[in-house]
Amino acid sequence: MRPFYEELSTMSNPDPRPTRPLTRRVFLHGAGVVMALPWLESVPVWGAPVASPQAPPALPQRLVVQFMGNGINADHWWAKGDGAGMELGKSLAPLEPFKTKLNVINGLFNKPSTGVGIHPGMTGNILSGMPLQKGAVLRGGISFDQELANRIGQESVQPSLVLACEQPLTGYHETNFSMAYSSHISWRSSDSPVPTEVYPSLAFDSLFENSGSRRTESILDRVREEAAGLRRRISATDRAKLDEYLTSVREVEQRAQRMRADAAKAADRAKDKGRPLAAIKRPDNGLPEDIREHMRLMCDIVALAIQTDKTRIATMLMCRDLSGLFYPFLDVRDAHHPASHNDLGDGYERVTRFYVSQLAYLAGRLQAMPEGEGSVLDNTCLLWLSNMWSGSRHDNSTLPLLTVGGLGGKLATGRVLNYREKGAENRKLCSLYLSLMDRMGVELPRFGDADTRLAGL
Numbered sequence: 001m002r003p004f005y006e007e008l009s010t011m012s013n014p015d016p017r018p019t020r021p022l023t024r025r026v027f028l029h030g031a032g033v034v035m036a037l038p039w040l041e042s043v044p045v046w047g048a049p050v051a052s053p054q055a056p057p058a059l060p061q062r063l064v065v066q067f068m069g070n071g072i073n074a075d076h077w078w079a080k081g082d083g084a085g086m087e088l089g090k091s092l093a094p095l096e097p098f099k100t101k102l103n104v105i106n107g108l109f110n111k112p113s114t115g116v117g118i119h120p121g122m123t124g125n126i127l128s129g130m131p132l133q134k135g136a137v138l139r140g141g142i143s144f145d146q147e148l149a150n151r152i153g154q155e156s157v158q159p160s161l162v163l164a165c166e167q168p169l170t171g172y173h174e175t176n177f178s179m180a181y182s183s184h185i186s187w188r189s190s191d192s193p194v195p196t197e198v199y200p201s202l203a204f205d206s207l208f209e210n211s212g213s214r215r216t217e218s219i220l221d222r223v224r225e226e227a228a229g230l231r232r233r234i235s236a237t238d239r240a241k242l243d244e245y246l247t248s249v250r251e252v253e254q255r256a257q258r259m260r261a262d263a264a265k266a267a268d269r270a271k272d273k274g275r276p277l278a279a280i281k282r283p284d285n286g287l288p289e290d291i292r293e294h295m296r297l298m299c300d301i302v303a304l305a306i307q308t309d310k311t312r313i314a315t316m317l318m319c320r321d322l323s324g325l326f327y328p329f330l331d332v333r334d335a336h337h338p339a340s341h342n343d344l345g346d347g348y349e350r351v352t353r354f355y356v357s358q359l360a361y362l363a364g365r366l367q368a369m370p371e372g373e374g375s376v377l378d379n380t381c382l383l384w385l386s387n388m389w390s391g392s393r394h395d396n397s398t399l400p401l402l403t404v405g406g407l408g409g410k411l412a413t414g415r416v417l418n419y420r421e422k423g424a425e426n427r428k429l430c431s432l433y434l435s436l437m438d439r440m441g442v443e444l445p446r447f448g449d450a451d452t453r454l455a456g457l
Contacts, residue, residue, distance in 0.1 A: 026040055026043050028226040028230065030219070030221075030222030030224075030225075030226070031222050032209075032210065032211065032212045032213075032214045032222070033208050033210050033214075033219050033222050033223065034209045035219060035249075036207075036208075036308035036309060036310050037242065037245065038241060038242075038245050038307050038308055038369065038371070039059070039309075039371050040238045040241065040242070041237065041238060042235035042237070042238045043234060043238070059371060059372050059379045059408060060155065060156070060309060060312055060379065061380070061407045061408050061410070061439065061440045061441070062306050062312040062313070062314075062376075062379060062380040063145060063148060063312070063313050063314070063380070063383065063440065064302060064306065064313075064315070064316070064362065064381070064382050065145055065314070065315040065383045065384075066316045066318055066358060066359055066362070066382065066384045066385075067126065067316065067317050067318060067319075067385060067386065067387075068318050068319055068352075068355040068386045069123065069319050069321035069322070069323050069336070069337075069340075069387060070319075070321060070323065070340035070386065070387070070388055070391040071340060071343055071386050071387070071388035071389050071390050071396075071400070072091060072343070072352045072400045073091055073343055073344060073345075073348050073349040073351075073352045074343070074344065074389060074390060075344050076089045076090035076091040076352070076353075077089055077091050077092065077352070077400055078092075079092055079102075079104040079416045080416060082414050082415050082416065083099065083100050083414040084099055084100055084414075086099040086102070086416065090353065091349055091352040091353045091356060092104065092356055092402075093353065093356075094353060094357040094359070095356060095359065095360050095363075095402070095404065097360070097364070098360065098363050098367070099414060100413065101363070101378075101404050101405055101406060101413045101414065102402065102403070102404050102413060102414065103402065103403040103412075103414075103415050103416075103417060104401075104402055104415075104416045105401040105402070105403065105417045105419070106398070106416070106417065106418045106420060107398050107418055107419035107421075107422065107427050108398065108399055108401055108419055108427050108428065108429045108431075108432060108454075109396065109398050109399055109424075109428070109429060110122075110125065110126060110129055110387075110396065110399065110428075110429045110430075111129075111428065111449055112125055112129055112132070112448070112449055113125055113126070113132075113387070113396055114396055114397060116131075117173075117175030117176075117177060118175065118394040119173055119175070119177075119182055119322055119394075120132075120173045120175065120177035120178065120179060120180075120182040120322075121134075121175055121177045122321065122387045122388060122394070123181055123182050123185065123320075123321040123387045124140055124177070124178075124181025124182070124185075124187075125140050125141060125181075125448075126185050126385065126429075127143035127144050127186065127187070127315075127433070128140055128141035128143045128187055128448055129141065129428070129429060129430035129433070129447065129448020129449045129450065130190070130448055130449070132177060132181055134175070134176040134177050135176060135178075136178075137191070138178055138180060138181075138192070138193075139190055139191055140190055140191075141187065141190050141448060142187055142188065142189055142190065143185065143186050143187045144430075144433040144436075144437065144448075145160060145186055145313050145314075145315050146160065146186060146187060146188050146194065146313075147437065147442070147444070147447065148312075148313050148437060148440060148442055152312060152313075152440065152441065152442060153311075153312070153313065155312065156310060156311050156312050157309070157310050158206070158305070158310050159311065159313065160186070160194070160311055160313040160314065160315070161197075161203075161206070161301075161302065161305050161310075161311045161313070161314040161315075162186045162194045162196050162197065162314070163196060163197050163198070163203055163298050163301070163302065163314070163316050163317070164183075164196035164197070164198050164316070164317035164320070165198065165291060165294050165295055165298060165316075165317065165318055165319060165325075166183075166198065166317070166319060166320050166323060166324070166325060167198055167277075167278040167285065167287075168180065168183030168196065168278060168320070169182055169320065169322060170278070173322075179322070180193060182320055182321040182322050183196075183320050183321075184196065184317070186315045194315075196317060198287060199259070199263045199286065199287070200256045200259050200288075200294065200297045200298060200301065201256045201257065201259050201260035201263055202263070203256075203298065203301045204253065204256040204301055207301065207304055207305055207308075207310055216257070216260065218250075218253065219253060220246060220249060220250055220253065230242070231243075245307070245308075248300075248304065249304065252297065252300045252301065252304065255293075255297050255300075256297065256301075259286070259288060259297075262283070262286045262288075263286035263287075264286070265286065266284060266285050266286030267286065270285075281324075290329075291325055291326075291327075292329065295358050296358075296361065298316060299316070299358060299361055299362040299365065302314045302316060302362065303362060303365040303366055303376075306376060306380060307369045307371075318358060319336055319355070321337075321387055322337050323335070323336035323337055324336065324337065327350070327351055327354065330347065330350040330354060331347070331350070332347040332348070332350060332351060333347075334347075337391075339351060340391025340392070341391055341392050342392065343390055343391040343392045344392070348391070356384070356402075359382060359384045359402065359404065362382060363377055363382055363405070366405070377404070377405045378405065378406055378408065378409075379405070379406075379407065379408045380405040380407070381403055381404075381405045381406075381407050381411060381436060381439075382403060382404040382405050383401070383402070383403050383436070384402040384403075384404075385399060385400065385401045385402070386399060386400050401429075401432075407436075407439045407440065410439040411436075411439055411457070412457075417456060417457070422455075425452075426452075426455060428448075428449060428450040429450075430447050430448035430450035431450040431452055431454040432454045432457065433447055433448065433450070434446075434447050434450055434452070434453050435453045435457045438453065
C-alpha cells in the first residue's frame with residue numbers, strides 16, 4: 001500500500017536514491033488524482049526520521065508573470081519614496097498593502113519591438129527580446145519564463161503553467177505580423193508558442209492530474225482517507241495549515257466545477273457547427289462572461305500551483321494585445337483595445353487599476369500562505385508588465401513594470417527605480433530578465449538582446 005506521503009523526487013524517478021535537493025513536499029493519492037500539499041514542517045525529509053538533526057531545506061524561488069496589453073494610464077502611473085513611506089499614484093493604489101515588497105521600475109524598454117509596427121510586433125517578444133519575423137513563418141525567440149522552465153522545471157512536477165483569460169487570435173495584422181504574436185507571451189522555441197489554457201476547470205484539473213471518467217467528482221472526496229491519515233501524524237501547526245489549504249481547494253474546486261459544464265456544452269456546440277472553439281466569442285465559448293470571476297479563479301489556481309510546488313514558473317496573459325474584453329462593471333463602454341486609444345481618460349484609468357488589482361489579489365493570496373519563517377510571497381517574484389506605455393500613441397519606448405516579492409531575500413524591494421535617463425544600453429528589459437534568472441540560480445552569458453545585468457536592481 002502506498003504511504004500517506006511521497007517525496008517529490010521519487011515521483012519521477014523509480015530509483016529510491018534522491019537525485020536533487022530534498023524537500024518536505026507531500027502528495028495525497030485518490031482514484032485518478034494526485035494532490036500536492038503545501039510545505040509542512042513536521043513531515044520528515046525523504047529517508048530521514050523527523051527527529052534527525054539537519055538543516056531545513058532551501059525554500060524554492062518562483063516566478064509569476066502577469067501581462068496586460070495596450071499600456072496604462074500614464075497620468076496616474078507613478079510612485080515616489082521607498083518602503084512603507086512610498087506614495088503611489090491612483091492606478092497603483094491596489095498595491096498599498098505591499099509597498100515594502102514592491103518595486104516600481106520605470107524606463108526599461110524592449111528594443112527589438114520598437115519601430116517594427118504596432119500591436120503584434122510589440123507583444124510576441126515581450127519576454128524574449130528577440131526580433132520577430134513577419135509573414136507566414138513564426139520566428140522569434142524562447143521566452144525567459146521557458147528558459148527558466150527548461151533549466152529548473154525538473155525540480156517541480158510541472159515545468160511551467162501558462163494561462164490566459166482570452167482565446168488567441170488567428171490570421172495576420174495589417175503590419176503583416178501573425179496574430180499569434182498578439183496572443184502569446186510564452187514561447188518554448190523561436191517558432192512555437194506555449195499553448196495557453198483559458199478554461200479554469202481544465203487549469204484546475206492540471207494541478208491534480210485529474211482526468212478520466214471521474215474528473216467531475218470532488219478531488220477532496222477522493223483523497224479524504226489519506227488526508228485524514230496524514231492529519232493524525234503532523235503537528236498542530238501543520239494541521240491548521242493543511243485544513244486551510246484543503247478549504248481553499250474546496251472553494252476553488254466548486255467555482256471551477258460550475259464552469260465545467262459550460263465549457264463542455266460549448267465544445268459540443270462548436271463541434272456541431274464545424275467551428276473551432278477559439279473562434280467563438282464568450283460566453284458562447286464556455287468562458288465566464290464576467291471576467292472578474294475568470295481572472296480571480298485563474299489567480300487562485302496559480303496560487304495553489306505555487307504554494308504546493310506543482311510548478312515554480314507561471315505566466316498569465318490577463319488580456320492580450322488587441323483585446324476584446326469589456327468592462328461594464330467599470331462603467332467603460334468600449335472594449336479594451338478601443339478604450340486604450342483614450343488611455344489618459346478616467347475610464348482607462350479604471351481599467352489600468354483593475355489589472356493592477358489582479359496583481360494585488362495574487363500577492364495577497366501568496367502573502368497569506370505561511371512558508372518557513374515567512375510567506376510564499378517572500379520566496380516569489382510577481383512580475384507585472386505591458387507591451388506599451390501609451391495605447392493612444394502606440395508608444396513602447398518605455399514600458400510599465402512592477403515586481404512584488406523578494407525571491408527569498410535575493411531581490412531588494414520597496415523601491416522606485418528609474419532608468420529613463422540611463423541610455424539605451426542600460427535600460428534593456430532583457431537585462432532585467434538576466435538579473436532575475438541569476439537570482440533563481442540560472443546564470444546565462446546572454447539573453448535576448450542583452451549581455452549585461454540591470455544595474456542597481
